[in-house]
Amino acid sequence: MLRRSLPFLLLLLVAAGFIWRWSDPATSLGSTHSGGQAQQGSAGDNTSQGAAQANDTQPGSADPPPIRARPTQTYSVQIQGLDQQALAGTAYWIQLNDRLIQALQTQLLLAPGEIHRLGALNSQPFVDGQLQVSLDQGPEYFLWIECEGYHPQHWFVSKDGIPGSVDLEPCPPFEVELLDPDDGAVTAASIVITSSGTDARYLQLDWRERLVRRYFQQSAEPHSNGIATFQVLPPGEVFVWVQPRPPFGMVTRDAVTPEGRLSLRLSSSATLFGKITDEQDQPLEGVFFAAMTMDDRGVRSSVGDARTDSRGEFRNDAVSIQGESLIGIAYLEGYESKTVELPFLRPGQEYRVDLKLRQAAERSFLVESPEGLPLEGLVLEFAHTPYDWIPHSARVRDDGLATVPPVLVNEEDYFVNLYSSGTRVYRTRVRTAGPGDVVRIVVPGLGRFVGPHPDAPAEKYVEVTPQGPGTRTFRFDGPVPCPWLPAGPALLQVVDRAGNPDPLISIQIEPGEQEWPDLQPGGPSVRFSLALLQGETVRMYATGSGYAEERLGEVEDGTNSVTIPAPGLEFRLMSDQRGAWSLGALCSDGQDLDLGKLSWPNAGRIAVLATGPDQVGLPRTAVQVFSTSGAFLHQGSTGPYGSWVSEDLAPGAYLIRVSPRDGHGGPLPTQEHGIVLRAGERAEVRAVFQNALRLEIEAPEKLGAAWYGESISAEATSRARSDAQGTIHLPGAESAGEWCIWWPEPGELTALGGQLPRLTGRIQPMAPPAVRVDTPPDRSGAVQLLRSGRVLATAPVRAGASFSLSADLPEGYFLRWIDAQEVGPRIPVREVLAARSVSLEAPVRTESLRFQDELGRVVPAVLALLPDAGESALSDHLGELWLEPNWLDAMIRIDRAGFHPTEARAAPGAVIVLRRLAGPLRVQTPAQAKSARLVPLFELTVPLSFDRLVADAQDELDFGEVPAGEYLIEWLDEQGQVSVQKEIQLRSGNELIVDPN
DSSP: OOOHHHHHHHHHHHHHHHHHHOOOOOTTTTOOOOOSSSSHHHHHHHHHHHHHHEEEEESSSSOOOOOOOOOOEEEEEEEEEOOOOOOOOEEEEEOOOOOOOHHHHSSSSSOOHHHHHHTOOOEEEBBTTTEEEESSSSSOOOEEEEEEEEEEEEEEEETOHHHHHHHBBBBOOOOEEEEEESBBBSSHHHHHHHETTTTTTTGOOHHHHHHHHHOOOOOOOTTTSEEHHHOOOSSOOOOEEEEEOBBBEEEEEEOOOSSSEEEEEOBBBEEEEEEEEETOOOBOOOOOOEEEEOOOTOOOEEEEEEETTTTTTEEEEEEESSSEEEEEEEEEETBBOOEEEEEOOOTTTTEEEEEEEBBBOOOOEEEOOOOOOOOOOOEEEEEEEETTOOEEEOOOOOOSSSEETTTTTOOOEEEEEETTTTEEEEEEEEEEEEETTTEEEEEOOOEEEEEOOOOOOOOOOOEEEESSSSSEEEEETSSSSSOESSEEEEEEEEEEETTTOOEEEEEOOEEEEEEEOOOOOOOEEEEEEEEOTOOOOOOEEETTTTTTEEEEEEEOEEEEEEEEOOOOEEEEETTTTTTTEEEEETTTTTTOEEEEEEEEOBBBEEEEEETTSSSSSSSSOOOEEEEEEEEEEEEEEEOTTTTEEOOOOSSEEEEEEEEESOOSOOOOOOOEEEEOOOTEEEEEEEEOOSSSSSEEOOOOOTOOOOEEEEEEEEEEEEEEEOOTTTTEEEOSSSSSSSEEEEEEEETEEEEEEEEEESBBBEOOOOOOOOEBBBOOTTEEEEEEEEEEEEEEEEEEEEOOOOOOEEEEEETTTTEEOOSSSOBOOOOEEEHOOOOOBBBOOOOOOOOEEEEEEEEOOOSSSOOEEEETTTEEEETTSSSSOOOOGGGTOOOOEOOOOOOEEEEOOEEOOOOOOOOOOOEEEEEEEEOOOOOOEEEEEOSSSSSOOOOOOOOOSEEEEEEEEEEEEEEEEEEOOOSSSSEEEEEEEBBBTEEEEOOOO
């Protein structure tokens, strides 16, 4: 017994000696080094002393080489909120070594845990807003700061540097609630949130953007009430991932606005298992098998996935039950992807799926413009339907060829999405050919400038925003060559790493390659004077249909001058104390404009109540507030009783879009409501959603088309998108109504519409033959489809190309031309079809009138009332009011915030001049006069009282707010006789003190 135990005892003695020696500080090398901390110099000194002591106890051993500490640099940062309050939090940093950078560049997805492992994560807490970080000089670091209740910030140190002071923007807490099918709380789950869209567009990001997008990840577990709270949130929308314990399955939500509470109802799970082999029955390891659902648009969502092991077997015990049949998709590079239909699964059910995959070959695609120019740099993604994607992509090389990994099937139809700088610029459908054959893809309507931006250094970005609804901003580094961009008018802006923008510049992108134009800011300018409150910050923004909102800069206290970058944009002021104020479209005629002294209007609020067919409030209904030209202003969601109240808004006209979520008795399309908000008032919008009556429109078949449509009834305007079968589902109505569907493409527009005595049923409209329509020669721009001042669709048109129009619409729809220089007039669609032309100089329409102020500027959002009929109408953002037959030559009342109310005759083609309200008018009196009266020298259709006023103790008369215009002041003596007269000119917003001398 002792002999058999002796080897084991000797092994224990050796292990004990090893542990004692490792724990001895005299032999522990680098034991005082803290990864990433500013103690590296002292760590090296202590290590050298420890090594010397060890050598003293061991004569004859060689002296180890000294450990030299790298020179470090200490960064001191003051971290505070927007209210200048010092914050406490944690700083994290990672050294960007070659292994981490290579992994970010090559791996499909890199989990945050792998990032921390490859980059050696370090952290350091800070209090009272004081952060000091010591980093080695030489290598680059990625630094991240988190404070509870605030959006995080990051820097690439040694590339961007670190500012001495950082202001963090606050973010409200975000709650995720988990419920079981019986509305009970679910507590056994893990909830993770990341930046929205992290994985879907990962391939188009450079390695720095990949690091930022993947680094942020917050996880939490729900409390006993099933609610998990997140205090640190990334800016913008988030992706929510929930992994509960069985019997519930995984749930994900993308593009979630992190406000308030997100409630998720979990479903029970089933099990999928099976084996995947090749054609020789050999097991395939690493095959990705996903179980997916498909909604009515063809969008596929994963409800559970797994990978095969070395035996080719896979098993997933947490497949979510969605109450519908599933689709199984298998992927492995080098083999053709395979899709199989799965049956309806019940909770707890196990279902076996065995598949055989065939070997695939690489596919080559030639991507070029209609002129044969290779479109290098574009990224191709393939999908089975217009809305899903296959996790394999390819980049177009200099010769125009793109090689796709072996995963596509021979002689199979695929949708192809093409991306430039991470933004989709084109979509088409192709059919794969045999191995070795090249499939040609022609992409129209793209252009780019040769080489990098001439005035953007390495520390700045270039942002280009094309015009048109649904477009996004293209961003690329200053030294990087310009990517391919949609042809047409666009805005260009250079932004530094801290987000400070240079002035906006209007440019024109032609198809093909071209030299960079003169990039000097130009265009008309607008001047105004504004008095700021104590400590107030006011910023000016420009936006419009298809433009991302651009900040033009901060407004100074006093006189300001701003260059207008492009026509057709709307401008607004945003105050951190007084809310938003929309100034409307400025300088639309291309001339300089002086607004004079501006007085901030009194604010009002908009209340929205959303109810379902049962008159019960609809909670979590999205509410968006737009200006009348389509510029986004605010958003929110209704509470548990279906109500929502906006923050303070300036008086004016607004468009309210109300979008209920699914699960309220069926799909409920979006409603739009126009409303006029007056100073100090609370305007109410009641959105009643009925799903009993439906209107279904079967759109004409077009290759890869995604149609949009809307129904217009007396209750609301609703909009929807076509599903995978090309059908548009809209709410119906018992009353008469109108419908319209449209589909824009570069150089082409199809629009159909009609009127129904009863807005319900199913219709199958036929598209009429397309006709060629002339556009302004030698100019690139776009043709827009409008109704009631709203832009429905925008079709880009390049210079010299033809424009194809297929339209059958009732009265009330218009087309107009827009480019980087000017915006053309609206022309009825029927007149365009008759003349075969969209011109910049269309004849004046006889059934409309226009509103202007006393200086000739257009006045948008004017409310016109027809008292006899009880009807009202609103002018569009170009100041035009389109007249119905019963309005012609009728007397109408006119009301607009900031203007003198008036009455006028609705004469076709008339121009009605509205007079703005001026500031306070105070009049000084001479010695011989004791009173004065004000006589307007212009026509007042609505009488105003300017009665005789008696001077106060300071010998002044205060007339208060009066309309702008020319006046005669008459000073009266004690007998009421005129003693002195003087003509004055009151301008908008001015405060005028009149001295009779």
